[in-house]
Amino acid sequence: MELPRLVRTVAVPEDDTLLAALSRRTSIIIIVLLITAATQLCWAHAILKEASPALNSMVKGPDLAINLRFNVRIDGTRSRLHLVAPNGTTSALTITGQATPDTVQSQAKGLKPGAYKLQWNVLASDGHMSKGEIPFTVN
Numbered sequence: 001m002e003l004p005r006l007v008r009t010v011a012v013p014e015d016d017t018l019l020a021a022l023s024r025r026t027s028i029i030i031i032v033l034l035i036t037a038a039t040q041l042c043w044a045h046a047i048l049k050e051a052s053p054a055l056n057s058m059v060k061g062p063d064l065a066i067n068l069r070f071n072v073r074i075d076g077t078r079s080r081l082h083l084v085a086p087n088g089t090t091s092a093l094t095i096t097g098q099a100t101p102d103t104v105q106s107q108a109k110g111l112k113p114g115a116y117k118l119q120w121n122v123l124a125s126d127g128h129m130s131k132g133e134i135p136f137t138v139n
Contacts, residue, residue, distance in 0.1 A: 046070040046124040049102075053118065053136040061111040061138040066093065066118065073101040073125035080121045081106050086114030101125075111138045 050069040053059045066081065081093040081104070093106040104122065116138060121131040 045128050046072050046074060046122050046130040048120070048132055048134075051118075051134050053134065055134055056136065058137045058139055061113065062109065064108045064111055064138070066106040066108060067099075067103060068105075068120060068122075069100075069103045070122065070124070070130075071102070074098070074104055075123040075125065076104050078123040079104055082119040082121075083108055084117040084119060086112070086116065090119075113138050 047070060048068060049071050050067075052067040053064065076095050076098045079095060081095060082090050083093055084090050093108060095104050095106055097105045099105060104120075114137070116136055118134040118136065119131070120134070121129060123129055
């Protein structure tokens with residue numbers, strides 16, 4: 001003998017279904033906007049990828065070629081390099097060129113033995129300024 005099956009049906013008002021669908025769409029839109037904003041923040045600044053002199057390196061003086069490579073294009077005309085000498089004096093270095101759009105080059109001459117800091121402040125192609133410092137030692 002077969003027992004009767006009880007089937008329960010629940011009436012869902014159309015307004016609740018519409019609200020649930022809108023809520024899901026709104027959540028998806030918010031998630032997409034947050035991901036987009038996060039990726040824009042990641043791309044907002046120039047990140048130093050390669051440097052000569054390298055971080056904490058020992059180099060031979062008295063003349064030193066400087067080459068910095070970044071993860072994005074750099075505006076060489078609006079970027080600045082400064083050299084802090086062992087005695088604490090700071091001198092501006094002229095950016096002598098850009099072999100590629102993501103690099104800047106300069107030259108430091110007449111360096112005496114000691115600990116130096118190369119300070120860079122560059123303008124990325126997206127309009128954001130980034131800065132950093134590379135300590136190194138001249139033999």
